[in-house]
Every structure is written in C-alpha cells, then in structure tokens.
Amino acid sequence: MSRPESPELLRLDRQLCFPLYAAARLTQRLYKPYLEPLGLTYPQYIVLMILWEEGPCSVRRINERALLQTNTTTPLLKRMAQMGLVERKRAQHDERVVMIHLTEAGWALRSQCACIPGRLLDTVDVPGEDLVALKQQLDHLVVRLEKAVAAGGRPEHR
Amino acid sequence: MSRPESPELLRLDRQLCFPLYAAARLTQRLYKPYLEPLGLTYPQYIVLMILWEEGPCSVRRINERALLQTNTTTPLLKRMAQMGLVERKRAQHDERVVMIHLTEAGWALRSQCACIPGRLLDTVDVPGEDLVALKQQLDHLVVRLEKAVAAGGRPEHR
C-alpha cells in the first residue's frame, strides 16, 4: 500500500527527523562546556574515542566507525595533528594508507575526558533506563539508515 | 550518588549522543535526493514547514521552532529570499522585527514536498510503531535538552 501524501505529514511536529536533528545539535551544545576547555570539538572527541579504543587507525577505519567521509576527516585530523594530539604516518606496506597515531598528549586527554559521559548524564536528568531504551532504538535506526544510504537512498524492495 | 568515571564509559558504543549525531547526519543524506532537485537544503525545508504551518513568522519565531539561532537563520533566510521563496519585511509596529513571508513560489513547493515524508518512511523500512515510539522518546529528550541548555548546561539540582 502506498503512503498518504497529505500536508498533515508536513507538520514539523510530525517529523521524526526533526527531533533527531534538534537533539543532536542540543547535545553538542551541552558537550561544549566540557570539551572547549580541552580545546576539542565534538567530532574531534568522537575521533579520540575511536583511537583510545582501537589504537593506531587508518583514516578509512576512522571514517567507518565515525560514519564520516574523508573530506570531513582529513582536515579534522590535520587540525588534530597541528594541536599535537595525533601523528599522521603513511603506512609502509601500502603507501595509500595514512595511519593515525595518538601522541602522548592525545593519550593524556583520555583521563581528562573520563568524567564527561557521567556529567552529561547528570545534566540531562532523564531516568537511566529510558536512556538505555532510547539508545537501543537509536542504534537500530542507525543500522537501518546506513543500509538505506548504502542502497542509494532508494526504498527497500524486499 | 556520583557516577563512575571509568574509561569504559568512553567507548564509542556506550555513547548515547553518537547514534544521535550519526542518525541526524544519515537522515539528512537520505533527504538530499528529494530536496536537491527542489534546490532546498534540509534546514531550509525545516523553515518552510514552519512557514507553511504558521504563515508569516518573525525570525525570532522561526528560531524558537527550529531551535536555531539568528546567526544561522539570518543567512539561511537571505538565501531563501535570493531564491525567491520568501520575502523579508520589517514589521511596521516594531522596526526591530523582520517578518518572513512565503512567496507564491514558496507556497508552491508545499505540494511538491508532500510526498517526501512518506517516501522517507518507505526508504528506512522500520516498522511504523517503532518509529512512533522512538519519536515520542526523542521529543521528550529534546524537551529535557532544551531545559538543560537553557540552564546553562549545568546539572539539574532539584
């Protein structure tokens, strides 16, 4: 069956993606007071979490985990290198690959960031179990969205 | 009780805000094939939905509903005026206020956009009731985030 095309569906409060868009921006605003003193932006913090977890990574690997693309991460990683948080080294076995290594300063930020997730949870003041449920649904949605984007944005035809 | 500060909480897959951030970007990518042929970006589409729903709005009103700020919306609205979708008129009763009026072309886009929400729902292929539940939780989260941001990002002290 086809979906209706009524103008009712164009009301802002009927959209799923608007609260998604709004919540993502609002949470980044809440992170700012914690990240700015460390000289970090939110996407840089994401990249650091990946490197803290995995150790040295290729740019490609970072893109995969952060769901970003090279044209975003290349300048971002260059800024992080400029700040002395990472080093960019061409892989010897494949000269195309750029490996990103944390410096001492990059590792040192880990302990300074350790309190941030907890602080943010306190700030938002939503019951923990609600957040867990929401996170599960969001994770599931992200998987679906990745598939849809990979499929070229065309509807699934199962 | 205070929250733990373990490095475990710094794992990317433990973050709530990362799937939020990722889902918001991925959905915007899914909108692009529908919006780009109309010459629209996603934030412009949001503003149009507000204007279709409310009629002429002040910039302030648009900012409130879109949860954006003047430094984002002013250039955005100027581009939309350049495209001939809206007109910007100073209010006669208060010269500070800029009222945004849809032009004929702006209204005409409404019917062209009517199919977009349905198409996106088909694309993502998640059961409707799951999306409804997720939307409710997200709406609730946005309210909490707005309060937290308004409170200056400091934890609630009830």
Next chain:
DNA sequence: GGTAAAAAGATCGTGCACGATATAATCGCG
C-alpha cells in the same frame, strides 16, 4: 609485465551551526 579498474586520501566549493560581538529599536522606570 602492462594496463584498466579499484582503493585511499586530498582538495574545492557551498552551506550550515554557533560563540562572540555589534547595532539599532523599544521598553521601563525614575
């Protein structure tokens, strides 16, 4: 081994997003 295709990054241009600051109009209150 030689060349076409694929893969990994880099670059460019445009448009958000937002903190900080500026400017002009209006309001409040003594």
Next chain:
DNA sequence: CGCGATTATATCGTGCACGATCTTTTTACC
C-alpha cells in the same frame, strides 16, 4: 521626558559536513 537595560536582528570567524573531482598507489587480469 530621558536614559540605561532589554530585545531583535546582523556580522564575523572557525569548524564541521558533504557532493564532486583529482592524484597516487595498489590490485586484477589478460
């Protein structure tokens, strides 16, 4: 009435985000 505070919008600078295109290296296959 007058003037300081508030409000509405604008401007500036920086950093994403991404589509499109480019370069270089590697791979595949004849």
